Amino acid sequence: MNQLDFPIISLVTFFPLVGAITVMLISKERKDALRTAALVVSLIEFIISLPVLIYFKSGTHGMQFVENVPWVKSLGISYFMGIDGISLWIVILTTFLTPVCILSSWNYIQKWVKEYMVCMLLLETAMLGALVSLDLVLFYVFWELMLIPMYMLIGVWGGPRRIYAALKFFLYTAAGSVFMLLAIIFLYYYNHKVTGVYTFNLLELYNLNIPVSVQFWLCVAFFLSFAIKVPMFPLHTWLPDAHVEAPTAGSVILAGVLLKMGTYGFLRFAIPLFPYATHQFTPVIAALSVIGIIYGAMVAMVQPDIKKLVAYSSVSHLGYVMLGIFAFNIQGIEGGLYQMLNHGISTGALFLLVGMLYERRHTRLIKDFGGIAKVMPVFATFFMIITLSSVAVPGTNGFVGEFMILVGAFRSYPVFAVIAVSGAILGAMYMLWMYQRVMFCPLDKPENQKLKDINAREIITLLPLVILVFVMGFFPGLFLRKMDATVEHFLENYNKRYEMYAQQETAEQLEAKIAAVVSERSEAPRLQGGASR
């Protein structure tokens, strides 16, 4: 069952939690010890997660490293975890980004360092747990648990409007997910009614045949929850607030992993559980995605605040991911998955860069800068590379993802794809225009003339991300290979199940028609008889 004969997923999931408890034991006065401890924990965590990548078998579509033990036996809830090609890279992304985040907040966070580090590590456990859970209740527990540390990160270490932003973040997400919880419970009973088994096991629930009318509502509940998390237009309004107020590392994690939970949720839960309803919704979702792409880009263009600009660019990028997924072909879905990773890396890096600028000038308004490239050349170079990755220039990771998504989208919806391409042009406009205004205009503000270039720690923070930009840009095969089997099976399964439902539907319609005809015929003689009498 488990190729390593070792509960590696549990270890990966709960190691940060153990680390958090260890960090808690360190005196709060010893700030550097706290930072070092958290960094070491997150680095070890990354190293522990590597065997998952190495021993992952790319040829099969099934769940790997599976662990399954009963949790609440009387209700059929189990501790069921596993990884497949869909979750593998996001798990690695999570363990990769956390040390980067901890490193990035080395000097920026001076207040309550201990609590901060504990929150970061708790968040890591919750995110990993949500990504590997294959039991619906277990997933829900981690899914909600994610909110708490993120809420604290925004609320305690955030900007001036942090309380508003933190509450909005929490309430939006919680409001979405409670309906999912009801849908999960409903599904559970429905499964029991049909099969006689009480289970929350996702893989078993995949095979359930749910009547179309019921499926519709369950699908709405799941979609709502995930669409808020993604966030899809028009449910995105919490995101700019949360991003702008969150501390740098919070923004990185939020953009890098938390938003991916939404898109991941679609792939893992909503689509395979409700293929027929998904199919009915596809045009709507695709249209909303395209609106998100264009709207996000246009709003980003007029932002005076760099961080807000990046936040709106997230809305646009996630629109691409959703468009790719809902193209339902191999290029689209793999492109979507790839773009999820890209967005984590390049938008994460953008937030880091903006954070570095903010720490020096305590402003994020574009108009306060200008000519920064002259005083901070190294910084400007990094910023350039990441900007280009974000606008998807060939040779960077962004290009691969966006290209695949657009190819996939062209195959399914040519019109939407054409509009989405214009979003790419808009993306280049707002990013490069922002870059130009910040980096190249005359260096006329006296405060900007004495800015120090980024230091060694900051370079170390950025370097892994920049290297990945190129690795993912030049060798996409390395990454896609591990997804292929799972995505192919996902599509095959989706199409097969959709066909099944569609046949049922036509059969039912046919039956209804026949019944109508029969009753018409049987009524006709009676009417005649009545007339003759």
Next chain:
Amino acid sequence: MDMLEFVVPELDFRAILPQIILAITALTVLLTGVFSREKKGPAIGFLSLAGVALSFSAVVFSGSQTVSSFSGMLTNDSFARFISMIVCVVALLTILISINYRKISPAINSGEYYCLLLFAALGMMFMGSAGNLLMVFVALETMSISIYALAGFQKQREKSIESALKYFLLGAFASGFLLYGFALVYGATGTMDIVKIGRFLNDHPLVVHSPLLLGGVALMTVGFGFKVAMFPFHMWTPDVYEGAPTSVTAFMATGVKAAAFAALIRVFYVALGSLQVDMTQIMWVIALLTMTVGNVVAIAQSNIKRMLAYSSIAHAGYLLVGFVAGGELAISGMLFYLLGYAFMNLGAFGVIALLAKKDGEYTELSDFAGLGFKYPAMGLVMAVFMFSMAGIPPTAGFMGKFYIFTAAINSGFIWLAIFGVINSVISIYYYLRVIVTMYFKEPEQDIVMLTPTGAIILALVIAAAGVLFMGILPSSVLDIARNSTTLIM
């Protein structure tokens, strides 16, 4: 000739061993309070603690048989035992909180206080096991009268006296309603025995919809509704909770609720099972309104005790959702919820009882500003209790709500479950506000926490551990709750 025969009632004292222990402890404590020379120490508290612990073990080791004793006056089933266990936990934690609280309010460090507390617990236990409507009433009054007195224990504080008076007046009315209801039910069925009423109504379907019985049921609903703080009989809750000494508020909010729900479940499911379909229609609406009123009004509160009072109304609403759902799953869900709620609510009040000064308490929400970082351990447990009340995993509050809504969906009350989850989202807002104030705001004034004694630390640790244990490993408690749904029919 049969009528004149005098039957000596069988007296099975083993069946009421936990209650006997409590009563003896109560009397001992009272006498110790009078005769002991040392008035300031925690000795009385620890004595009561020992009594409750003994009683608790008597409950745990009383076996698993299902018998009725004292000619049907008492039923010893697993349901009653679970309620007794909840009551013991509540009493245990309340005493631990009180031992510390005596520093703020020296008045409560007397034999009378602990004696009343123990008698109230005794009444609660009897409510869980009462097999006869008269027994329900006697138990209810034992509990209530003790608590009326407890609420007014801070004789120098006007609010405490107001609280006691209000609770007493309204409570007396409610008891009147309840008793009148019992009388009408007796008139309709000719018996006070809960099991026999159930059988009678089963055999005589015509009586089920007789005005006499319906009137009785309506009056009983009012009486019980008052005790569980059900809409529209919830008006007393905020004032009484705010005024009473915090340790007593904690006791009231959890113990009374558990006992009243226990009696409600037994009376309505066993005796009035035939009416359940009709009751559901009304209780559906009441459950919805109770949740909504509690949660919506709680948002507007600036005093944390009042806020928790409204939150307790809301929690009564969630429990009523389980009540409406009915069935074994719902009963076990309610039992689980009552225990979880006892842990989180006692914990929250325990934290509040830590922040008090000599002549009053810091109960405004704004008083908590910045305390999360100033007292990290206190902040952490308070956060755990708040997240639990809001129903965020992995806490008892989440699992409790999960079971109750699961039961509701299982019984087909999907809309009620939907309104339930909407309500829990509303409630997140005000529970989070406590966390916002504790962690996100700078302290406005220099508030010094009482030096916590071992007792309160133990209480908070037990409560937090209970909340997390029931959230992370709910299996063991849930299995006990599932085995505790056998009511003597």
